[in-house]
Amino acid sequence: QVQLVQSGAEVKKPGASVKVSCKASGYTFTGYYMHWVRQAPGQGLEWMGRINPNSGGTNYAQKFQGRVTMTRDTSISTAYMELSRLRSDDTAVYYCARDLGKSQEGVMGYWGQGTLVTVSS
Amino acid sequence: EIVLTQSPATLSLSPGERATLSCRASQSVSSYLAWYQQKPGQTPRLLIYDASNRATGIPARFSGSGSGTDYTLTISSLEPEDFAVYYCQQRSNWPPITFGGGTKVEIK
Numbered sequence: 225q226v227q228l229v230q231s232g233a234e235v236k237k238p239g240a241s242v243k244v245s246c247k248a249s250g251y252t253f254t255g256y257y258m259h260w261v262r263q264a265p266g267q268g269l270e271w272m273g274r275i276n277p278n279s280g281g282t283n284y285a286q287k288f289q290g291r292v293t294m295t296r297d298t299s300i301s302t303a304y305m306e307l308s309r310l311r312s313d314d315t316a317v318y319y320c321a322r323d324l325g326k327s328q329e330g331v332m333g334y335w336g337q338g339t340l341v342t343v344s345s
Numbered sequence: 346e347i348v349l350t351q352s353p354a355t356l357s358l359s360p361g362e363r364a365t366l367s368c369r370a371s372q373s374v375s376s377y378l379a380w381y382q383q384k385p386g387q388t389p390r391l392l393i394y395d396a397s398n399r400a401t402g403i404p405a406r407f408s409g410s411g412s413g414t415d416y417t418l419t420i421s422s423l424e425p426e427d428f429a430v431y432y433c434q435q436r437s438n439w440p441p442i443t444f445g446g447g448t449k450v451e452i453k
Binding site: 284 | 381383390394
């Protein structure tokens, strides 16, 4: 079965960077796009971008351009999301989510458990 | 960027009642519209994709409909476990993928 297991909670100071990992299992890692979505406390869902694990190609939401970097390591079936120049309003739960299927790009059928990133001085 | 507006923000209903949730897009999303359920402290769960296709394991009481800019999620008879927040999401014109602001279905 498809499983996405994310790294643990992080506490960072303003201006620092954070790198969250998402280890995939139960399917061919390079076969499906991986998205990153965040959710601030008490707020809705916000798409940050996606990575093609096969090619490494990325698409980022304009809001995060220049601050976010999505990468992957195919040898360990793991995707990464790094966010730099952190601010207090980056405090959120960060999720990785896999496409439902090859014909359903952008439908997030499988989700990681989420990683809480807290930005505080 | 396509903006999705969900209404109402909160829906207060009793178990057994019918719930009708709306999602309106700022331009046509050509039925590339999904619905997710999120319970407190839990991960979002895909319910419906491409406007009307139920995801695997989703009960038949959940149904989706709509076209163009207007979409509806219907829960035919609310079960206690259905009280949650529901989000719509479009994948028609992206990046970016966008989500609606959510509708909270609460117990009346």
